[in-house]
Amino acid sequence: MNDKVKEFLESKKAQEKIKNEKSKTETLLNLGLYEKEYAPIIGYGHTNDENKAVKFPVVNKDIKPGDKIKLAKNDEKIDVTVDSIQCESSAEYAFSEWDQNASMTKYFKKIPVEVTDEEYEEIKKYSSHFTLIKKNKVSSVLAFCAVIVYIIGFISGIALGDALSYNFSWGVAALVWMTTLINGTLLIAVSEIINLLEDIKKK
Secondary structure (H helix, E strand, O other): OOHHHHHHHHHHHHHHHHHHHHHHHHHHHHOOOOEEEEEEEEEEEEEOOOOOOOEEEEEOOOOOOOOOOEEEOOOOOEEEEEEEEEEEOOOOOEEEEEOOOEEEEEEEEEEOOOOOHHHHHHHHHHOOOOOOOOHHHHHHHHHHHHHHHHHHHHHHHEEEEEEHOOOOOOHHHHHHHHHHHHHHHHHHHHHHHHHHHHHHHHH
């Protein structure tokens, strides 16, 4: 096989693998098949001798504010009074929940469960009610705008048909309604095209 062809095929296979793994991860997360990995719990306190602020990772879950503990620092133990304990948020740990027992908000990230290719195919088969392809927000806005156009156009047709003539002018009303129908239909068509392109993109 030609080296360039080989390099091209390997590159495409790698891209396809990354794409499939991303889709698999999104599917598992959206179906709730994930474990929670919590952000480290950090303690804040002060030294008992010099009253210096201290920040430390909490290893013992039984520690609470007001406790006096010993921390290792530079091969020696220092006495520290715990002022507060909290779970710090970050971009990595973007989700949160309230821990009733610890009386604090805990932040976590979602880790998809490990599944084999066979298990993943079964998951997709038995989750046919779940759609992986979400509607594009732009297409949804356009469809909503189309409905508004239809409503406003219908009302405008009646108003103009009645206002521009002593008797109701069906010609004026029909012209407004026809224009409204064309504009609304164009918006819906664009919305469907965007959805179609999104479907093709994710296949």
